[in-house]
Amino acid sequence: MDKKATLKIFRGDTDGGELKSYEVETYPGMVVLDAVHDVQAKQEPTLAVRWNCKAGRCGSCSAEVNGKPRLMCMTRMSHFPEGEPITVTPMRSFPVIKDLVTDVSFNFEMAKKIPPFKPRPRDADGTWRMKQEDIDRIQEFRKCIECFLCQDVCHVVRDHQKTNFAGPRFLIHLATLDMHPLDTLDRRELVKDEFKIGLCNITKCCTEVCPESIHITDNGIIPLKERVADDFFDPVRWLVGKVAGGEKKEKARRLPVVGDRGASGSSTIKATPAAKRAKVE
């Protein structure tokens, strides 16, 4: 019953590379990640690929399969027409480190710039009461596995990596904080000025590739855009808000300053920075 399939996998590094063809035997339920591992074990032991859970939970094995951003562990080989080669390439928005592994440190740096959650005091009995229906929406956002496929497919991220545009992943995180019933920090000014939400023109590419089916644009980015717009451009809403006392959040105007306790240099997230790569001997 075993059939064969051909994989064309990108092999290369910062200096460039090429697609190489490999033949693998397929079996029931086989996913692209299985095929890549098969190549690694039997044909190309130095083939570089990230993975962890192999169940669609950790978001490590992001790549482009036949040009579409996907998790390799959730992409069945049987999804593709028999006999046609399957092309596996690294995420194109991030610099290649080697083969299918890319430098995603941009995302970890962005995560650090977002002022963290700051809750209101607990209720008198020491709990925080929240209605399930009030958190359903942000629980949807918190399904995010940080695969960064939305960042990969976002043309604004591709074009504006040097600006501070947060990208869909982090706009969703900002939306989560904004809609969190306990949070007390108003980040809307930052969302507009620092994280540049205005650059998103709602093409919904991110929503299409999200393996967790989060409605990134409709449920997250658009409401966040509206809230930012209301705050800055709608004097009537502003006045109503003032009178009703609806807005009590403390304003976060600056990006957080992270304390540096490291004895050997700044307290930074170190995710395979380009500078380090340059020093490879």
Place this chain on the structure above:
Amino acid sequence: MSDKYELHEHDVLVIGAGGAGLRAAIEASAEGASVGLVCKSLLGKAHTVMAEGGVAAALGYVEPRDNWKVHFRDTMKGGRYLNQWRTAQLHAMEAPDRVKELEEWGALFDRTADGRILQRNFGGHKYPRLAHVGDRTGLEMIRTLQQHGIHCGMKVYMECTVTRLLVDAGTDQSPPKIRGAFGYWRENGRFVVFHAKSVVLATGGIGRCFRINSNSWECTGDGQALAYLAGAELMDIEFMQFHPTGMVWPPSVRGTLITEGVRGEGGTLRNKDNKRIMFSYIPELYASETANTEEEADQWLRESTSGIASKARRTPDLLPRDIVARAIHSEVKGGRGSPHGGVFLDIFSRRSAEDIKRKLPAMYHQFKELGDVDITKEVMEVGPTAHYTMGGVRVDPETQESRIRGLFAAGECAAGMHGANRLGGNSLSDLLVFGRIAGLHAAKYAKSQSVAPLDDGEIAEASREALAPFERVEGPNPFLLHEDLKDKMQTFVGIIRTEEDLKKGLEHLERLKDASARVHVDGNRHYNASWHQAVDMRNMLVVSEAMARAALARRESRGGHAREDFPEMDKGHFSKVNVVVKQTATGMAISEVPHPDPPAEIQEVLEDK
């Protein structure tokens, strides 16, 4: 190739960035220590994300009769009383605060009707106790810890593998003392030395030693092996938890976890004759508290989940995992299994499609995408999968410190909390409680110490060891050796063991050790998967051998250690000892240490009805 290295200095170095490592790093940072956090993967990808069902804590929101004493009692019973009582006590007492603290950092658990944290039923827990977020509790936890942790001032070293702990061996008068760790960047293979006053191991489990397992590639026993090679002791390492419900079909996903939450939400295990199997496997120990008819089991489920203090007894589908796993094994062996060698897990006939999608969305998705099964309309096929190791580094319950001064361990890689078998939900609470304790004491210890000087010879030796696979012209392929190891552990040190099998297993391990010492890798040090695999093999072989030897020494069946040749739980000798493994000049040494008896007041808590 150069053997130069980068040098980083910290008060506290945490190795592993799953739940335990992150929690330890947060606590040590809060104590004012300079903290380095090292992980083999990217931050937030650790195996904690795969934890599904929930975190056990006696909050008492759903069942007001719950409290730490009941949780403690359930934990000790689940562990067949081989747990370190003090560890289990601290865990039960502190878990509620640790869960509430997560809310403070932004976690959003599912809510009760009155807006508090919702808790669900789980195996071996008397009351609904697991705070949860659908079936993705681990993800919620790791993301919360990660998002809080990155603002605490710690320095994170991602995709970095530690291959050796650096230890001052001490003298007759002074004990061995940690001074750091040696490793390499996975990306470019460059060496790194961490010079630290204290080190916390939080590297997780060893599941990758088995053919059918639920673990990620990282779970290769690194912390256990690093500690052992540095001179620390391992304890209870014979106890391996086979989770009863892994996927069995298709082959691509064999072993992938199906949460116990399915049974917590009412799911039942059935054989090919559609008979509910668990009523035939209720052991004496649990007979008085377990329903023996379907009517009673269903009454309990209905009432306990709607806040009614049920008089009915618990369903046997939620017996502890070791019992359920062996029941499935027996059904399959007796020819009553499912087509692909498991049994059936049924939730579709028990709950509405809407409930299933809301409470178990990841399970729904996983079966739909990977198994072509719609669990709102069909049964699942499930079977045991190597999941969790109860044993690990032997540590002091109060501080989590090992016998090496300044070396701490927390979470799955530490021993003592779970005894012979872990209850579901107790791992996530374990991570939080003991991650915090380890981080706290590591920081305190660091404050009290001046850093021990590094030793060039020790570093040169570590670098020579790491590069050895490149030096050889030819040798075995590390990936194929790993496949071989997984098969042998599954066959000879698996869910049911015998002396004969264990001895055969040890022979294979000797052969594999020899082959692993000759392994050759091609290419350069730049993100070289083959090299990474070769390095991990050493650790897997250490823990595999320790498990096989300890299993041979324990001539009884208890929790996650079942011997066909000694099928009973020993009420005598083996109920009073823990097996300890230690490295000596002549190889791996096995010994027994007395199991500490609880003081009278704790004994009273244990015996309370």
